[in-house]
Amino acid sequence: MFSKNKTKISIPAVVSSLIFTQNRKAMQIFPESLREIWNEWELRAMVLISLALQAILILIGNWRKHSTSNILRIVLWLAYLSADSVATVSLGILSSNQEDSEGDSVNPNFVITAFWAPFLLLHLGGPDTITAYSLEDNELWHRHLLGLVVQVIVALYVFIRAWSSEVLNFLAIPVFVVGIIKFGERTWVLRSASSEHFRESMLPPPDAGPNYARYMEEYSSKKAEGFRVEPKTFIEAPPDHSYAVQANESSSAQDAAVLSKAYILFETFKRLCADLILTFHDIENSQSFFKNKTYEEALEVIEFELGFMYDLFYTKSLLVYSGVGGILRCITLSFTVCVFLAFVLITEKQEYMKVDVIITYILLVGAIVLEFYAVVVILSSEWTRLWLSKHKNTAVDLLHRAASSIPWIKDKRWSNTLAQYNLVTFCLKERPAKCIFINEDLFINRLLEKYRYTDLMDVSKELKNLIFGQLLDKLGTASNFEASRLKELCAQRGNRVLEKAKCLDDLGWTINGAEFDQSIILWHIATDLCYYSDLNRNRDLDQSLNFEASRVLSNYMLYLLVMCPFMLPNGIGQIRFRDTCAEAKEFIAERKSITDAKKACTMLLKVSTDILPSKVKGDRSKSVLFDACRLAKALQSLESKGHWENNEKKWEFISHVWVEMLAFAANQCRWSDHAQQLRRGGELLTHIWLLMAHLGLTEQFQISEGHVRAKLIVE
Structure with missing residues (x-):
């Protein structure tokens, strides 16, 4: 147990004091009765709000893939920004409450509230459906790594100060493991999706080519011996870039075959997102695939690819759908369920305040529900369907059918809408502002006015066919690549x-x-x-x-x-x-x-x-x-x-x-x-960009002769 003198100079205490000094001073302006209520419920409210924000993020985090709603974006933005702040502040409150414990005895109320600390770490890890709100968040992975270190130290500080060898102290350990796993997952995914590391992961292994010095030594040696030496070059066959992938024949899925092809194309063309160059063979094989497809088949492949791209940059998919991710999910789910069952079986709850016990139940049940929901999302995702489609056995086929029957499995992959803005309509002012209290000259009014004159309409099949046909027509004017x-x-x-x-x-x-x-x-x-x-x-x-x-x-x-x-x-x-x-x-x-x-x-x-x-x-x-x-x-x-x-x-x-x-x-x-x-919600412009790249209508490619090799012909 730390002494009071050590507590005053510890890092967590310094951090928490910086957070709450101004807050406590501000509360002095309120009546004492109100301050007492606030001090009693501050931590409880913050912990419950933190759980509610996690529920919002996991439920609607993926909706923005196919929704253009500004209200959804605002709600998600507020929840995303607030989630980390609320969890961090809650840990700070727990840390600052250390002064309530005196001597070697630990207040039972603090023991149970300290049990909430690892849950806050779990909340800081965020849900699988949203790790980054925008691309810029991926570049801040250093900040999240520092946050991981600091918040784990704060949580451990709270945990150690509350240690009294009670059962609840031991139950906190597996929850700590779950929280650290979740927080660590988020940091790793953000780092992997950052521009520097993503580009680095796309780079091929260094290739020094044939040993020129050794080649010339052999050439000079043979020539000195009187042989007639003639260098010959040949071009190695390019690697196989076949896009034909066999789907599970017993599964319902021509859709699965399209998904498999889309993933293979995605693995190649995601280099565009790292500003890397495609090869001649990449473009040639892609062209041959899309030229023989209808506009519906071609654009469906594009939709799947962009779905994979979204998951790569904004969710935990890169880790969750890997072998390591599966193991980590089993650990977090089993640990959470075991802690819940153990807490239910604990009979010594009378010493804790009833409201704190209820909040603990809410945190445990909330964690379990969110974990199970995450598992359902994983099973119903395109990544899981992709994996299932590549394996042929009865059990896998049954699992594939079960996953396909989940209601939201066929949700839209993008909004499939076109925004409309008309200059003449805008100038006629046919849609006056509803709020008369906002001055016309204010920026917010001008911004709202732009949105007021923006309409949405579905992208028709005829329009898609027109665009696809025109791109093929344009491509047809360039013969032989x-x-x-x-x-x-x-x-x-x-x-x-x-x-x-x-x-x-x-x-x-x-x-x-x-x-x-x-x-x-x-x-x-x-x-x-x-x-x-x-x-x-x-x-x-x-x-x-x-x-x-x-x-x-x-x-x-x-x-x-x-x-x-x-x-x-x-x-x-x-x-x-x-x-x-x-x-x-x-x-x-x-x-x-x-x-x-x-x-x-x-x-x-x-x-x-x-x-x-x-x-x-x-x-x-x-x-x-x-x-x-x-x-x-x-x-x-x-x-x-x-x-x-x-x-x-x-x-x-x-x-x-x-x-x-x-x-x-x-x-x-x-x-x-x-x-x-x-x-x-996606843009039609983005779908056209990727479709054009597949057709070769892009500047991000180069033509090379292939892998040239040389050998000596000695006569």
Whole structure:
């Protein structure tokens, strides 16, 4: 037992005193009766809150993979940030309560509260479903390692101070083991997912190549002996990159076969997430696989791959679904259950306060429930289904069927939604703020306003088919895997479509002569103007795939520009958008007859654009409102002059321009920004990025001749 003098200078006491000095001073302003209630219930409340936060994290931690709800994100963010703080503060309270024990006797109330310390370590370990809220959290693994050391010291300090050789003291030991395992798991997973260590794990073993010095010694020796020596080189066969994986024939699962193929592809293409280069053979084998698939099969594989990527960066999957992880899960579950049973059988509970005994039961039952729930999540996960599909025996097949029957096994792998943002609708202010107390000039109001004008819609099968077909069409223009041609195709952002339709002379200024953000706003407004103009003339157009797809992709690209500018190439998109909105609002305000988007677009098309807007306005304002009117009129003019056979051909052209812009944006976006969106329900842009990489439409690959080897021919 530590003496009081040693306690004053111990590290845990210093840490806890720093945490609570200000807190205790602040409580002096409250009445004494309230302070007494607070001192009595402070620790109990904090421990229960810590358990509740763990329940929230494990229950909804994985929902963000397929949910775009902002409310869910806020709740999860608050729970994630609060969980560690509450557990740490609770340990600090336990540490500061040491002063209540005097001499060699230990207060029974402190014995049972000290039993809660290892549970707080377990809470600091976090659930399996969320280890990192964002990618940046993985980079802070050093901080978590330091936290692991400090918090274990604090918990041990509390444990040793409360030691009185009672049964409860001995029961705390296995819970300590569980807590340290959980906390250690989280730290190890964060370290493994950090950029430095993840990249390092992707690097192949060092290869010095053939021994050149020995080769030349042999060459010189044979030549000196009078032999005619001729060096010959040959290329070794590349390693087998087959993606054909046999699934369990007795299992229900063509789905399992797709899952197996997706995992093999993921193991190769996760190098993209480490900024490493793919080989020619990786791309070639991937191409041959995807070229023979329908859009549904191809995108299903992509969904599985991105699911694996999410688990890798944001959960404990890397450890949990390994042999070591299985052993650790058995240890933590069995230890927790045994401690609970032992605590139930303890008869000497009368010396403890009844409320503390109840809270202890809650902590034990909560730990067991969370452990069993974690096991159910493990059994129902795609990783478990992947493992089961690779083993053939009756027991495994039964387990596979049981796992597949779990209700949430077929949950969505991503949100399958497209965000929509429309400039004209935003400028009309059709959706006023609900809270009249927030000043319009405040940042929070401007932020809420952006979200207020953001809509969501499902990604239709027709749209997926259109995108997949256009990517295959683009790939078809590069025969025999021309590396230079593939990289050239990655840089095209609409000009290929214009050139193919022989519109480059008329419309090339919107693509080649403009920055990418400028092209997005130009084509977005022009698409809207043509949309309402053609809808007035032909009501049947709303059944046209290209007609609807053009507007959906137009609104999606503007959403990316306004809400996710980090996913697009650098530029002044925000400035250009604001200036264009300012000019549009001014135009609308001067015409009282404009009450909706349809009338606004009709009036904009009536404005004469015979003189270039830049010649009238100069270049101070970055607005492109009337440049977009010029584009819309050019599109309508090309149709009226017979450039296209019918109206549908024009919309097919516009939709293809948008698909190529989308592909360009996907390829230009950094992998880290794609990975960040996985925790927000996923983005269509991310799916296109990975699909393009599989098709070879990426710059992250190199062509090599293979493993060249040399040997001496002695004659």
